[in-house]
Amino acid sequence: MKIPKVHVCFSPELYSAYAEDKHVVVVIDVLRATSAICAALDSGAERVIPVVDVIVARDYLGKGFLVGAERGGDIVDGFEYGNSPGEFQGDHVKDKTIVLTTSNGTYAIAAAQKAEEVAIGAFVNLEAVVSWLCTHTDKDVVLLCAGWKRKFNMEDTLFAGAVVDRLKELDKVEEVTDSGIAALHLYRLASKDLYGFLENSSHRKRLRKLDITEDVMFCLSLNKTDVLPILTPDGIVKL
Numbered sequence: 001m002k003i004p005k006v007h008v009c010f011s012p013e014l015y016s017a018y019a020e021d022k023h024v025v026v027v028i029d030v031l032r033a034t035s036a037i038c039a040a041l042d043s044g045a046e047r048v049i050p051v052v053d054v055i056v057a058r059d060y061l062g063k064g065f066l067v068g069a070e071r072g073g074d075i076v077d078g079f080e081y082g083n084s085p086g087e088f089q090g091d092h093v094k095d096k097t098i099v100l101t102t103s104n105g106t107y108a109i110a111a112a113q114k115a116e117e118v119a120i121g122a123f124v125n126l127e128a129v130v131s132w133l134c135t136h137t138d139k140d141v142v143l144l145c146a147g148w149k150r151k152f153n154m155e156d157t158l159f160a161g162a163v164v165d166r167l168k169e170l171d172k173v174e175e176v177t178d179s180g181i182a183a184l185h186l187y188r189l190a191s192k193d194l195y196g197f198l199e200n201s202s203h204r205k206r207l208r209k210l211d212i213t214e215d216v217m218f219c220l221s222l223n224k225t226d227v228l229p230i231l232t233p234d235g236i237v238k239l
Contacts, residue, residue: 002172003133005140008160008179011147012111024137025115026129026163027231028122029146030155032083033105034229035122035219036068037236039085042225044094047235050106051099060099066092067099076101084215085124097235108146109231115142120229120236123159123194123220128228130166132239141173143180154186154201155220158194161187194220 007023009015028034037048049065051057054076057069061078068081068088075082083102100106112118116139121129133141143163145156161183167173168184176184190197195217218224228239 001135001138002174003137003139003141003167005175005177006143006164006167006173006180007140007177008143008145008157008164008183010145010152010157010179011150012108012144013150015108015111015142015144018142019114021140022116023140023142024133025112025118025142025144026121026133027105027108027112027118027144027146028156028159029102029105029108030122030159031219032085032215033070033100033102033146034120035124036083036085036088037100037105037120037229038122038125038225038227039218040088040093040098041229041236041238042227043089043091045088045096045098047237048098048100048229049235050109050231051101052106052110054101057099057101064097065099066096068101070102072103084212085218086215104146104148104150107150108144109236112142112144113231118231119239120231121159121163123162123222124218124224125227125229126159126162126166127223128226130163130170132228133163133167134170134172143183155194155198157183158187158190158197161185162191165191 069076
């Protein structure tokens with residue numbers, strides 16, 4: 001079984017161009033939402049409920065949920081958690097439902113929710129994503145980059161390129177579209193030193209000001225977990 005076609009969508013704003021087709025989506029927000037979702041489910045969280053609006057997230061406060069809210073890289077006032085993977089690692093998340101709203105990732109998840117199936121991808125679960133795509137679907141695949149404020153960003157595109165690279169290596173895809181070829185070439189340029197390659201990227205600069213190098217290093221680490229988060233009507237759960 002091979003995937004007929006792989007697209008890379010560089011922004012949720014472009015997703016409508018793909019939305020009429022029957023396809024599977026992998027949502028990507030490497031720094032940091034999809035990495036945090038993987039970390040939470042790997043630590044035993046029951047589910048993650050993604051919401052777009054901070055106001056909606058506030059409604060969950062004080063009701064037994066762990067609620068994370070991030071805007072512009074910072075924790076939103078009034079919330080204990082943001083979107084750092086480290087905040088959702090440990091026994092305190094076991095069997096908990098986490099509610100999460102972020103600048104980019106949860107917006108991209110909402111954009112994709114009508115797809116046939118939606119998975120969550122990051123460098124930390126790269127092989128889990130690739131394995132699932134290889135064994136699970138014979139539909140076209142859209143690798144949906146959350147980007148930054150609806151615009152292109154480097155790190156999400158690099159991850160999309162990494163997925164394309166592995167699918168081609170395994171001979172599991174019939175066709176890669178132009179956007180996928182572009183992402184693949186970019187990833188191959190960066191693959192030996194992702195951290196260094198992203199040194200001058202806009203989001204790395206923003207996060208550097210927040211002094212969260214540990215987060216960035218984690219998010220650019222390969223295969224820290226074999227968790228494959230899947231979007232369901234009740235939230236994002238571990239496959």
